[in-house]
Amino acid sequence: MKKAFVLVEKQGGVATLTLCNEGKKNALCRDLLAELQKAFQEMEQEDQIRSIILTGTGEDFCSGMDIEWLLKEDAVGIRKATLWIQEIFGTIEHYRKPIVAAVKGVAFGAGLMLALNCDLRMASENAVLGLPEIRIGIPIFLGGTKILQRYLGIGKIKELLFLGKALDAQQSLEIGFVNRLTNKAELMNEAMSVAREMAGFSPLALEMLKKSIGASYEMSQSALLNYELDSLGFYWGTEDRKEGFKSFLEKRKPAFTGT
Numbered sequence: 703m704k705k706a707f708v709l710v711e712k713q714g715g716v717a718t719l720t721l722c723n724e725g726k727k728n729a730l731c732r733d734l735l736a737e738l739q740k741a742f743q744e745m746e747q748e749d750q751i752r753s754i755i756l757t758g759t760g761e762d763f764c765s766g767m768d769i770e771w772l773l774k775e776d777a778v779g780i781r782k783a784t785l786w787i788q789e790i791f792g793t794i795e796h797y798r799k800p801i802v803a804a805v806k807g808v809a810f811g812a813g814l815m816l817a818l819n820c821d822l823r824m825a826s827e828n829a830v831l832g833l834p835e836i837r838i839g840i841p842i843f844l845g846g847t848k849i850l851q852r853y854l855g856i857g858k859i860k861e862l863l864f865l866g867k868a869l870d871a872q873q874s875l876e877i878g879f880v881n882r883l884t885n886k887a888e889l890m891n892e893a894m895s896v897a898r899e900m901a902g903f904s905p906l907a908l909e910m911l912k913k914s915i916g917a918s919y920e921m922s923q924s925a926l927l928n929y930e931l932d933s934l935g936f937y938w939g940t941e942d943r944k945e946g947f948k949s950f951l952e953k954r955k956p957a958f959t960g961t
Contacts, residue, residue, distance in 0.1 A: 707734035708741050709759070715752040715901035716894060717745045720759050727765035728758040730787075730812055734768075739790045742797065749960060752901035754797070755893045756820055757804035763829070764813025769838075784843060787812070791844055795819040796916065798909040800900045804893035805829045806886060810868070815844050818853075818879065821912065822896060825871050825880040826889045832868030852919065853878045904942035905960040 709720040719741050721728040728734075745751050758764055775783055794801065794816070803820040809831045817823050817831075825831075835842050842863060850859045854877060862869075874880045884892045900908060910933050918926055937943050941961045949956035 705733075706737070707731070708737035710741050710745075712748075712751065713894075714898055715750060716755060716897040717741075717748075717751045717753075718755040718757065718890075718894075719745075720757050721764055722759045723768070724760040726768060727762040727808055728760070728813070729765045729768040730816070731768035731771050732783075735787060735790055739793070742790075742793055745799070746797070751799065752903075752905055752960075753799055753897040754801045755804055755890075755897050756794075756801055756816070757890065757893070758806070760807075762807030763803070763805045763809040764816055765808050766811030766813045766835075788844060791815065791819050796912075798912065799905065800897070800908055800912070802893050802897045802900075804889050805831070805880065806889055808832075808868075811835055811842070812844060814879075815842075815846050815849060818849050823880040824882050824884065824889060824893045824896065825874060826886040827871050827883055828886055829871040829874065829880070829883075830868045831871075831874045831879055832866065833863055834866040834868065836863060836866040902955075902958070904946060904956075904958040906937060906940055906942045906958075907946075910937060 705722075707722050709718075709722050711718045711720070719738065721734060721738070723729055723731060723734050742754075745754060772780065772783075800822070801820040803817040803823045804825075805817055805823055806826040806829055809817050809829065811833055814831050814833060833842055833846065847859065847863075850862070854862070858877070869877070869879070871880070871883050875883050882892060914926070914930060914933065917929055921929065942958045945956050945958055
């Protein structure tokens, strides 16, 4: 039987995707990335799945790229591979359903970028986050320098990248890389609680929020305001908007359908 590199579990409107390359601390090899891409594509088509948890098997989240794979590629091959990985990471960043990363152990290099492309990050107290690429003589890629600007000033970015030192869980919380800390035993429960809460909200409203937040990093203020007006015009005619207002007036929990 072929080894599975991504395990998929569905429960109560939440899909948990678990990276499974335990012998290499869930490093991103070609097969793992292919299965991850397929899993996200499949969950996109399942309307009953309202939110996603992304985590790793064993003791770690993801140690980064599989160096043994990269060493086999020439300049043309590494360019093709990078374009493909950029596509996968872009899909995750712009995914219409909210994604919660449950981070434990190491989240290094591309593993940290993977987590930062998710919407929220729950981390265990043993989590260690970092971008150590400079220590093996390579710069970061996959849009990492742009992503870091959402959290850090240029001086801190340079310190993080030029020295390649890791951050512990508390430091990662303080700079905003993670949203909440918990002990290792409660990590998945915490992630599931947050994912289930979001799964109960209007998927259309969450999708619009994600797009608006993403657009705010790229657009001028005036362009963003016009974008929000267009989005509001669409949302006003949806059943979710009507259900939200109706449930508020009737003092009951809304039952959103995503229509």
